[in-house]
Amino acid sequence: MAGAYIRGVGLSCALGEDSESCVSAMQRMQVQPVRLRLDEFDEPLLMPYYRIPDRSELFDAGRFERLLPPVARAAVAQAGLTTAEIRRLPMFIGSSCFSIGLSESRYATALAQQPETAIPMPLCGYQDIAVILQRTLACKGDTYTYNTACTSSANALLAALRMIELGWYRHALVVGAELANRTTLAGFSGLQIVAETLRPFDVARKGLLMGEGIGAVLLSAETDSASRLRVIGGASNCDTWSVTTANPDGNSVAKVLNQVLHQTRVQPQQVRGIKAHGTATPTGDAAEARGLQQVFASLPPVSALKPHLGHTLGACCVNELILYAGALLRGFLPATSGFETPDAALGLYPLKTMDSAPDGYYLLNHFGFGGNNTVLALEKTAP
Amino acid sequence: MQPVNDDAALTSLESSLKDLCREPFRRIDRFIQLALLGSANCAAGRKLRPDCGIYLGSGLGPIGNNIVTQEQLIRDAEIPKPFNFINTLGSSAGFYVARNLGLQGQNFFISRRGASLQAVLSAAMADMLLGFVTQALVGVVEEVALPLDAHRLRQHLSQDILLAEGSHWLLLQSGAGDSRSLDLQRFAEFTALEDFLESAWHTGDRLCCATSMDNRVADTLRQGFAAGTLLDPDGAFHDSLEAAWLAAFAAGSEPGNLFLVDGHRQRGWSLFHLGA
Numbered sequence: 001m002a003g004a005y006i007r008g009v010g011l012s013c014a015l016g017e018d019s020e021s022c023v024s025a026m027q028r029m030q031v032q033p034v035r036l037r038l039d040e041f042d043e044p045l046l047m048p049y050y051r052i053p054d055r056s057e058l059f060d061a062g063r064f065e066r067l068l069p070p071v072a073r074a075a076v077a078q079a080g081l082t083t084a085e086i087r088r089l090p091m092f093i094g095s096s097c098f099s100i101g102l103s104e105s106r107y108a109t110a111l112a113q114q115p116e117t118a119i120p121m122p123l124c125g126y127q128d129i130a131v132i133l134q135r136t137l138a139c140k141g142d143t144y145t146y147n148t149a150c151t152s153s154a155n156a157l158l159a160a161l162r163m164i165e166l167g168w169y170r171h172a173l174v175v176g177a178e179l180a181n182r183t184t185l186a187g188f189s190g191l192q193i194v195a196e197t198l199r200p201f202d203v204a205r206k207g208l209l210m211g212e213g214i215g216a217v218l219l220s221a222e223t224d225s226a227s228r229l230r231v232i233g234g235a236s237n238c239d240t241w242s243v244t245t246a247n248p249d250g251n252s253v254a255k256v257l258n259q260v261l262h263q264t265r266v267q268p269q270q271v272r273g274i275k276a277h278g279t280a281t282p283t284g285d286a287a288e289a290r291g292l293q294q295v296f297a298s299l300p301p302v303s304a305l306k307p308h309l310g311h312t313l314g315a316c317c318v319n320e321l322i323l324y325a326g327a328l329l330r331g332f333l334p335a336t337s338g339f340e341t342p343d344a345a346l347g348l349y350p351l352k353t354m355d356s357a358p359d360g361y362y363l364l365n366h367f368g369f370g371g372n373n374t375v376l377a378l379e380k381t382a383p
Numbered sequence: 384m385q386p387v388n389d390d391a392a393l394t395s396l397e398s399s400l401k402d403l404c405r406e407p408f409r410r411i412d413r414f415i416q417l418a419l420l421g422s423a424n425c426a427a428g429r430k431l432r433p434d435c436g437i438y439l440g441s442g443l444g445p446i447g448n449n450i451v452t453q454e455q456l457i458r459d460a461e462i463p464k465p466f467n468f469i470n471t472l473g474s475s476a477g478f479y480v481a482r483n484l485g486l487q488g489q490n491f492f493i494s495r496r497g498a499s500l501q502a503v504l505s506a507a508m509a510d511m512l513l514g515f516v517t518q519a520l521v522g523v524v525e526e527v528a529l530p531l532d533a534h535r536l537r538q539h540l541s542q543d544i545l546l547a548e549g550s551h552w553l554l555l556q557s558g559a560g561d562s563r564s565l566d567l568q569r570f571a572e573f574t575a576l577e578d579f580l581e582s583a584w585h586t587g588d589r590l591c592c593a594t595s596m597d598n599r600v601a602d603t604l605r606q607g608f609a610a611g612t613l614l615d616p617d618g619a620f621h622d623s624l625e626a627a628w629l630a631a632f633a634a635g636s637e638p639g640n641l642f643l644v645d646g647h648r649q650r651g652w653s654l655f656h657l658g659a
C-alpha cells in the first residue's frame with residue numbers, strides 16, 4: 001500500500017477559478033446553475049448548466065487554451081517540482097469531450113463559408129489537451145489520455161498511481177478536463193436523462209445536470225511536510241449489463257468496492273466517508289446504493305458532490321477529488337445539496353449537512369457509460 | 384492491417400462478425416466492429432479468465448461515427464441519435480468486446496496519437512507487474528472514414544499516401560511458458576538503451592523505431608542494429624503502425640526477437656522486447 005501523495009492541485013469549475021475558493025463555495029452551498037438555451041434545433045434546447053464563471057462565450061473555441069494552463073500551473077507550483085522534474089513529468093489525462101467543441105466550431109465556420117469543401121471532424125483524435133499542457137509546462141514526458149466516459153479521469157489517476165508505485169515515475173500530473181460543447185449537451189438531451197434539478201439518491205431524482213470543470217492533481221511518490229492526503233489504491237471493472245448504466249442490482253459496484261478494500265487491506269468499518277458518484281439518474285443511483293449496501297453493514301457518511309458543480313463527466317473524478325480532499329483538509333465532509341426526501345427503495349441517506357472529517361480512510365466512487373466502474377481509496381493522516 | 388483503395392467502398396465486416404460474435408450486436412459502428420473482429424480473432428481457441436483486462440488504444444477512435452454525429456448536429460441541426468452519441472465514447476467499443484468475450488475485468492481506452500500501442504502496452508504491463516491482472520487483451524484499432532481525401536486532410540497527410548485500417552491485438556498472460564515473452568525496459572539515458580540493445584542483440588533480431596521518434600535518433604539506432612530490419616507489412620499508413628508490426632511478429636513463427644523503441648532524450652526511453 002505504497003500509494004501516492006497529493007502534492008498539488010488546481011481547479012476551475014462552476015464553484016470558482018481556484019481550488020481554495022471552490023472548496024469555500026462548496027462549503028457555503030451557494031452555487032446555482034445558469035440557464036442554457038441552444039436555438040439551432042427545431043425546438044430550442046433548454047437546460048440548467050454549471051458553467052465556469054469566466055467571461056468568455058460558452059462555446060468560444062479558445063477556452064481550452066485559456067483555462068487549462070492556470071489549472072496545471074497551480075498544481076505543479078504547489079508541489080514545488082524542479083525544472084528538470086517538470087520537463088520529464090508524465091501526464092495522465094481524462095476527458096470525454098477533448099477538442100470536440102473546437103472541431104464543431106471549425107466545421108460550422110467552414111459550412112458557412114465554403115459548404116462544398118467543409119469537412120466534418122476537422123480536428124480529431126485525443127491529443128489536444130496533452131499538447132496544450134506540455135506547451136504550458138515546457139514538458140516532454142509520456143502522456144496517457146483516457147476516454148472511458150465518466151470514469152476517464154478516475155482511470156487516468158489509477159494508472160498514474162500504479163506507475164508511480166512501480167517506480168516508473170516519481171511524479172505524475174493527472175488532469176480532468178471537460179468544457180461545454182454542443183455534442184455533449186445535445187447528446188445527453190437526446191438520451192432524456194437531463195433533469196431540471198440535481199437530487200442524488202432523492203425519491204424525486206429525475207436525472208443529471210451537466211457542468212464543466214478542469215482539475216489537475218500532482219501525485220508524487222514522495223511526501224513533503226504539507227502532504228496529508230495519499231491515494232492508497234483503486235480498482236476498476238466492467239459491467240456488461242448495459243452500455244449506459246451498471247446493473248441496478250449493484251453486484252458489479254459491490255465487486256469493485258470489495259476489490260479496493262481487499263487491495264488496500266482496509267476493513268469496511270474503517271472507512272470514514274464515501275464520495276458517491278451520485279448522478280441522480282434513477283438506475284445509476286440504484287446500482288450505487290445497492291452496491292454500497294452489499295459491502296457496508298453500516299454505511300459511513302456519504303457525500304454526493306455533483307449538486308455543487310454539476311456532472312463534469314470525464315473530468316468528474318479529478319474535480320470531485322480536489323473538492324473532497326479540500327474539504328477533508330479543512331475537517332469537514334461535504335453536504336449533498338439537493339437531497340431532501342429519501343428513497344426508501346434505496347435506503348441511502350447522503351449527508352444533508354456537513355459533518356466532521358476525522359483522519360482515516362475514504363472511498364471515492366465513479367461509474368460511466370461503457371460499463372466502467374472505478375473506485376479509489378484515499379487516506380487522510382494527521383499533520 | 385487492411386489497405387483501403389481509393390476507389391473502393393470499405394469492406395463489409397458483417398459476415399465475419401456473424402461467425403465471431405456470441406450475439407448479434409445492433410447499433411454498433413465500424414470502429415466497434417473492427418474491435419470485435421480483432422479481439423475475437425485474437426482470443427479464438429484461448430481460454431480467457433473473466434477478469435482478463437481489456438486495454439484498447441487508438442489514435443483517432445471511432446472517427447466514422449464521430450463524423451456522422453457531427454453532421455447530424457452541425458450540418459443538419461438535429462439532436463444526435465442516442466446510439467451515435469454513445470458510440471462517440473472510446474469506452475463503448477471496449478464494452479462490446481467485454482460482452483462478446485464474457486469479460487468483467489478492467490476495461491480501458493487509452494490514446495497517445497501515433498504511439499497508442501506504447502500507451503496501452505505500458506498500462507497493461509504495469510497492471511500485470513503489480514498483479515492486478517494475470518491476463519490482458521491489448522488492442523489497437525484504427526478506422527478509415529470515407530471519402531479518403533477528407534480523411535487524409537483531417538490527418539494532415541499527403542494525398543498520395545495509401546491508408547489502411549487495422550485491429551491488432553495481443554493476449555498477454557503471466558507465466559505462459561510456450562508463448563513469446565514481452566518485456567518493457569525503461570531507460571533515462573540513450574546510452575543506457577544502446578548498451579542494453581548491444582548486449583541483448585542477436586543476429587536475425589528485428590528493430591522497430593516508433594513513428595513518433597525523432598528521425599535522427601531512429602536512424603542512429605537503425606544503423607547500429609541491422610539496418611533494413613524494419614517491418615512494414617503493407618506500406619500503408621494508419622495512426623498506430625507499431626501495433627501492426629508487433630502483432631504481425633507475434634503471430635508469425637520467425638525466430639529472433641523484436642525490439643520496439645520509443646522515447647525522447649528529455650523524457651527517457653522505452654524498449655518493448657518481444658522475445659523468441
